[in-house]
Amino acid sequence: MFFRIVLMLYALISMAASADESEVDRAAIEQGRYLFDAANCYACHTDVDNDGAPLAGGRALESDFGIFFSPNITPDKDTGIGNWSDEDFIRALILGIAPDGHHYYPSFPYLSYQNMNREDILAIKAYLFSQPAVSQKNKPHQLAWYLSGFTLRIWKLLNDLAAMPVTYDGSRGSYLVDVLGHCNECHTPRNMLGMLKMQNRLEGNKALSAPDISTSKNGIGGWDKQELADLFRYGELPDGDYVADHMGEVVDNSTSKWADYDLQAVIEYLQR
Amino acid sequence: MKNIISLFIGLSLTTAVNLHAQAEEYEPEDLIEYRQEVMGAIKGHNKAVKAILEGKVPYDGHLDMHMASLEALLGRAGELFPEGSDFGETNAKDAVWDNPDKFKQSVEKAQNAFASFQSVLAKGDNSASLDAYKKFGKASCGDCHKSFKKKDD
Known part of the structure; x- marks a missing residue:
């Protein structure tokens, strides 16, 4: 009998803790949605003109340096950001560096996002991870011949200095x-x-x-x-x-x- | 009944063919300039309605005139983008001609937004009317410009 009571109490405490956690999650997701809108992530990461899936990327961003295609930021584990850790996401937003170490072109506004606070970044991540995963491979950019990972590193260095x-x-x-x-x-x-x-x-x-x-x-x-x-x-x-x-x-x-x-x-x- | 429907379809097709044929006969620059003048007129009536609703001018009696003009102009806005008027000094995006169905939907959305605004205005509550005016502007001009107009240079 005693054992049963202990088991029931344990189950009740676990349920309460889990309810608290889901409440916290919901609050973070809601805060993340507001920040996601304020950062206007949807526009660049959705190919609206071609009826693309929300946040699956592929939108063409034309510039003097060529055409950039935005990446998939849905939680799909193979083609999106589903495998990213919190630190991966923070590094991408404030330093413009992907989890595999490659650098993003400044068509992604990390130079502005570098002042975003950690809690807000993680709230945006929570919101993104609450959205449907879409399997869609990223399109390679179509850039001027002189642009490459190497010139991008030099550009970032010069930008930091000058x-x-x-x-x-x-x-x-x-x-x-x-x-x-x-x-x-x-x-x-x-x-x-x-x-x-x-x-x-x-x-x-x-x-x-x-x-x-x-x-x-x-x-x-x-x-x-x-x-x-x-x-x-x-x-x-x-x-x-x-x-x-x-x-x-x-x-x-x-x-x-x-x-x-x-x-x-x-x-x-x-x-x- | 069948005859009436056939007549209606026939007239609609004839009008569309005529408009297309007419557009080909005219200079694109003139068509573009005309379109811009009409858009300017919509903007002018829009701004006039706002000034009246905000009480900045003593012309409440002009409100019906501006609303009737807006209704007429918005009703025919879709006709202002014939084939061949997509190049030159125009701020219209290629999407107007590349996605005609979406463009048509956007024009219809503007017309529906106007009807909603008109129904609020008819109730005579000035504050609600001003609020409805702003929502109408976003759902009509704003929505269409978002997808089908280039930014000014």
Whole structure:
């Protein structure tokens, strides 16, 4: 009898612990989904134009250096990230290095993500691992002849030595704009080597048709708070037009999903 | 009944063939310029509706006029992209002509979003109308631009 009672108590305690754990998991996944949206992972890792499976990669990202194809980030163990450890995922996001040691091209915005905090990175991983696994092999990039793993290593070295790091001032607005939202990647001009010119931060990149969003009069200096809120929530521009193409995706997948306090934090940060 | 359906299908096909034939007869630059003017008109009416709903201008009596114009223009927006008008000074993406079914769906989505906005507006609650206006803009112009318009240079 005594043995039975002990067994029942053990079972009850185990069930309670397991319920607590699943509660923690659910919270991490939910937090991860919010951060995943704020980092706009969906747009680059889903081949929307060709009705590709969500997060299975294969989206073509055209650039002056050739065409990059985004990788599969579903939890598929063979073709996705299903075998990645927490440390693998953190290293990929903040250093741009894959678990097998190869370096990612900066078409993946790890230079912005390098300031993401560890807890947030792992929450994004938890969310990704809660999504359906899709078996789809990654497509090789189609790049200019002079680009290879070797030149990429030299580029990263030069970038570390010569380029100013991507801004992050520790505020929530900066975390959303500079880190998660990686706005500098498109809106800050680059030099001939493709390095971000942070001294001209957010002044636009004509090659990407990304406008000046600095506080100058050529940028968003004349915009009021409501105009900025309408842009981020609805994609509406002050002249009555609506944003197009990639920025349309940014609004749809990311900025329109910000909580009100994050929207206000971004507006306050951009108007400084 | 069969005769009516046949007549309707016949007329629709004739209109489509005529539009296609007409488009081939005209200069692409003129078609593109016309399209941009009409899109500009949609933008203008859109902005006018917003100004009225926000109470920035004393023209409440103009609201019906702008809404009727928007309904008419959105109703015919799909006609503005004939074959042959896909090159030159246009911000329309190739996807308009490469994925005509998706483009058609996007135009229909815009028309449905307008109808939803119109029904909220008819109830006369200004705050709800302004909210509905913003949702209409995102689901119509915003949705179509996301997939079918290039960013400005």
